[in-house]
Amino acid sequence: MNIQGSIYRRLMLQLVGSAAILAAILFLLFQSFARQLAVESQDTTLQASASAILESVSVQQGQVVADIPYAALAMLGNVSDDRVFYQISLGTEVLTGYEDLPRSLDDTSWTAKYRGDPIRLVKVSRSLPINGSLTTIAVTVAQTQDGLAQKLGEISRTAILIGLIFFAVATILAVWAARSSVRPLNIVAAAVSRRGPADLRPVTTPVPSEMAPLTQALNAFIARLDRSLSQSEDFIAEAAHRVRTPLATVRAQAEVTLRRVDKEENRVALKQMIRAVDESSRAAGQLLDHAMVAFRTDHLERSKLDLRAIIKEIVERQTPIADLKDIEFVQTTAPDCIVLGDTILIQNALTNIIDNAVKYSPHETVITVTLERKGAEVVLTVADQGPGFEADNIDALTDRFARGTNVGQTVGSGLGLTIANEVVKAHNGTLTLTQNTKGSGACVTLSLPA
Amino acid sequence: MRYFITACLILWTSMAHTYEIEAQTEFSVEGATSTLSIISTTDTAVFAPVIANFQVANPQINVTYTAASSSQINTAIVEENAQFDIAISSAMDLQTKLANDGYAQAFDSGFIALVPDWGTWRNSIFAFSQEPATIVLNRAAFEGQKIPQTRAELITLLRSQPEKYEGRIGTYDVRTSGLGYLFATQDSRTSETFWRLTELMGQLKVKLYCCSSDMIEDVSTGEITIAYNVLGSYAAARDDLAEKIIIIEPQDYATVMLRTALILKDSKAQRAAGLFMDHLLSEAWNDQPINQGQNLRRIPLGPGLLVFLDRLKRQQFLQEWSSAIFQ
Numbered sequence: 001m002n003i004q005g006s007i008y009r010r011l012m013l014q015l016v017g018s019a020a021i022l023a024a025i026l027f028l029l030f031q032s033f034a035r036q037l038a039v040e041s042q043d044t045t046l047q048a049s050a051s052a053i054l055e056s057v058s059v060q061q062g063q064v065v066a067d068i069p070y071a072a073l074a075m076l077g078n079v080s081d082d083r084v085f086y087q088i089s090l091g092t093e094v095l096t097g098y099e100d101l102p103r104s105l106d107d108t109s110w111t112a113k114y115r116g117d118p119i120r121l122v123k124v125s126r127s128l129p130i131n132g133s134l135t136t137i138a139v140t141v142a143q144t145q146d147g148l149a150q151k152l153g154e155i156s157r158t159a160i161l162i163g164l165i166f167f168a169v170a171t172i173l174a175v176w177a178a179r180s181s182v183r184p185l186n187i188v189a190a191a192v193s194r195r196g197p198a199d200l201r202p203v204t205t206p207v208p209s210e211m212a213p214l215t216q217a218l219n220a221f222i223a224r225l226d227r228s229l230s231q232s233e234d235f236i237a238e239a240a241h242r243v244r245t246p247l248a249t250v251r252a253q254a255e256v257t258l259r260r261v262d263k264e265e266n267r268v269a270l271k272q273m274i275r276a277v278d279e280s281s282r283a284a285g286q287l288l289d290h291a292m293v294a295f296r297t298d299h300l301e302r303s304k305l306d307l308r309a310i311i312k313e314i315v316e317r318q319t320p321i322a323d324l325k326d327i328e329f330v331q332t333t334a335p336d337c338i339v340l341g342d343t344i345l346i347q348n349a350l351t352n353i354i355d356n357a358v359k360y361s362p363h364e365t366v367i368t369v370t371l372e373r374k375g376a377e378v379v380l381t382v383a384d385q386g387p388g389f390e391a392d393n394i395d396a397l398t399d400r401f402a403r404g405t406n407v408g409q410t411v412g413s414g415l416g417l418t419i420a421n422e423v424v425k426a427h428n429g430t431l432t433l434t435q436n437t438k439g440s441g442a443c444v445t446l447s448l449p450a
Numbered sequence: 451m452r453y454f455i456t457a458c459l460i461l462w463t464s465m466a467h468t469y470e471i472e473a474q475t476e477f478s479v480e481g482a483t484s485t486l487s488i489i490s491t492t493d494t495a496v497f498a499p500v501i502a503n504f505q506v507a508n509p510q511i512n513v514t515y516t517a518a519s520s521s522q523i524n525t526a527i528v529e530e531n532a533q534f535d536i537a538i539s540s541a542m543d544l545q546t547k548l549a550n551d552g553y554a555q556a557f558d559s560g561f562i563a564l565v566p567d568w569g570t571w572r573n574s575i576f577a578f579s580q581e582p583a584t585i586v587l588n589r590a591a592f593e594g595q596k597i598p599q600t601r602a603e604l605i606t607l608l609r610s611q612p613e614k615y616e617g618r619i620g621t622y623d624v625r626t627s628g629l630g631y632l633f634a635t636q637d638s639r640t641s642e643t644f645w646r647l648t649e650l651m652g653q654l655k656v657k658l659y660c661c662s663s664d665m666i667e668d669v670s671t672g673e674i675t676i677a678y679n680v681l682g683s684y685a686a687a688r689d690d691l692a693e694k695i696i697i698i699e700p701q702d703y704a705t706v707m708l709r710t711a712l713i714l715k716d717s718k719a720q721r722a723a724g725l726f727m728d729h730l731l732s733e734a735w736n737d738q739p740i741n742q743g744q745n746l747r748r749i750p751l752g753p754g755l756l757v758f759l760d761r762l763k764r765q766q767f768l769q770e771w772s773s774a775i776f777q
Binding site for chain 1: 549550551552571572573639750752753754756757758760761762763766
């Protein structure tokens with residue numbers, strides 16, 4: 001599976017990221033708005049103060065008199081504990097107040113540094129007739145910004161709190177949104193993975209419209225799989241049947257003919273023909289088995305199997321054939337050999353192994369079948385006294401259609417061990433081919449997890 | 451006495467300074483590790499017990515106490531850059547201007563919770579006593595007479611017997627006394643009766659004084675009969691004169707001055723200054739009932755106090771006052 005990223009994570013990241021950006025914007029907007037308001041309110045007070053002072057300036061007998069109202073400065077003290085500076089000037093001449101206060105040409109409010117601290121200044125002016133000519137009287141009132149800074153600090157804390165609350169709520173909503181977006185996917189996935197191996201019905205779980213194409217594609221795929229599976233099984237069964245039936249006819253005819261002909265060379269030819277037919281028939285049968293094994297290993301139907309019972313049954317079935325060659329079975333089986341596996345496959349594999357042993361055993365020999373429990377494994381050993389495996393190609397014997405070179409006249413397809421090996425692998429077991437340690441012969445060891 | 455405290459009076463003779471310091475007193479202790487330098491308008495004798503108490507709690511600190519007038523304090527700090535750690539003054543306006551113009555430093559006192567809101571400004575100026583301006587009368591002269599309780603009653607009395615009180619009234623010369631100027635300007639803000647009274651006093655050839663103590667002295671001797679805007683605390687402190695004077699808090703309104711202290715920006719002994727300020731505030735506000743008489747008009751700390759310090763405003767006020775006094 002090629003997994004790249006996660007919809008849930010991406011959704012979460014995008015939603016939480018957007019929430020963080022929005023919270024930051026909210027914080028900045030709130031702060032700048034509040035700052036503007038605070039500065040405006042300070043300006044308003046300064047403006048009122050400056051205007052009141054300007055109003056108190058008059059000309060008496062050609063002399064400029066400034067009678068600063070007490071409230072003009074006291075009102076600034078009511079708003080905050082900030083330091084207050086003022087200046088009254090006539091043209092360029094400073095009449096009274098703080099002479100070194102920063103100046104501005106226009107009537108305006110501005111921020112400057114004075115005696116090491118930032119101050120907010122407001123300047124207002126008007127013209128007064130002095131000795132016949134109009135002269136500009138300007139009043140500047142200034143205040144430090146400690147109160148403003150303190151107020152802004154409080155506002156910032158509030159803004160941060162609001163931003164954090166917004167972010168927290170948005171994050172909770174993001175988790176909820178991401179979860180609910182991914183939920184239909186999980187529901188469908190769970191519904192599909194809960195199914196048994198043979199369940200190839202279409203998915204009918206309700207899905208949102210965005211998932212409809214995926215579900216349709218999945219359903220179409222399941223249908224195709226179902227069709228092709230049943231077609232393949234049918235085809236193999238049909239093929240094997242079609243091959244075996246005419247072969248059986250040919251074999252019967254050959255047997256009949258064998259009884260009628262007396263000429264030795266013809267009899268040999270017919271015997272060879274019967275042998276070839278047997279081989280073909282057997283191959284067809286095993287091909288069918290192999291195809292069946294291949295399909296079943298994809299979808300193992302596991303159940304508890306008692307290997308002892310299975311072996312007993314197979315040995316009983318093989319006994320008549322073995323008797324023909326005076327071959328004796330020696331069984332040693334332990335009772336607690338239960339494995340989890342597919343009955344048909346295991347039966348097939350074990351049949352192939354024991355059938356092989358019977359097939360390759362010479363007359364009047366012994367086949368030893370041992371079933372025992374070794375720790376977490378159940379081990380089956382089948383040993384015969386036949387020609388054994390050739391040491392140099394022992395590993396290749398489990399390949400398809402591979403046969404030993406020492407098989408002689410024995411009929412075989414080269415599929416028996418392949419089938420056994422594939423079944424064992426599908427059950428997480430191992431199949432080991434060795435030479436019989438007690439004398440000559442082959443030894444097949446099969447171990448399966450108990 | 452557990453601590454060897456020497457109080458030695460040193461007359462200020464240095465020629466390097468243009469401001470005149472009335473007296474400098476050293477309160478030294480043996481083994482002191484630092485010296486706290488205080489400049490104050492309060493008479494040394496009045497303040498000595500406070501310093502003694504402070505040194506009992508903090509025996510490692512020497513105190514140099516310099517008594518000066520409020521304007522001298524202003525000159526010393528603003529123009530001369532004189533080295534002091536704490537400035538104590540009855541002139542709230544000048545103290546406010548010092549703080550406003552950046553000569554004071556903020557101080558976070560552990561006792562700030564004791565100090566009422568109106569008792570501090572910018573965490574720099576701290577009030578430690580409330581002292582009303584009173585009218586002090588000669589007890590003998592008012593024997594068997596109705597005592598005036600308000601300014602209006604005083605005006606009526608003066609008008610009814612001008613010949614009796616001519617030359618027998620005293621008040622601050624606001625041109626030279628910072629506290630007198632503060633009381634007068636605050637009076638002028640409060641009521642028109644101030645100007646009527648001032649004019650009347652002018653007509654009756656009022657005697658002008660620099661200080662409350664001189665007025666109290668003269669009232670007690672009978673040199674004058676009535677003294678207007680005298681610091682009540684000074685008058686009350688003169689137990690020896692209690693039989694000779696009557697102290698009146700005017701019932702129409704009594705201006706209440708807050709005596710304040712501030713730590714100067716250039717203080718070299720900040721730790722000692724902080725300890726002293728804490729001591730001052732805890733002593734002052736621990737058990738002091740906050741005076742709430744209906745007639746008491748407390749002068750609020752704040753930038754409003756800068757208004758009458760304005761050059762033009764002062765010029766105008768003094769002009770008006772002079773024309774009322776010198777007719």
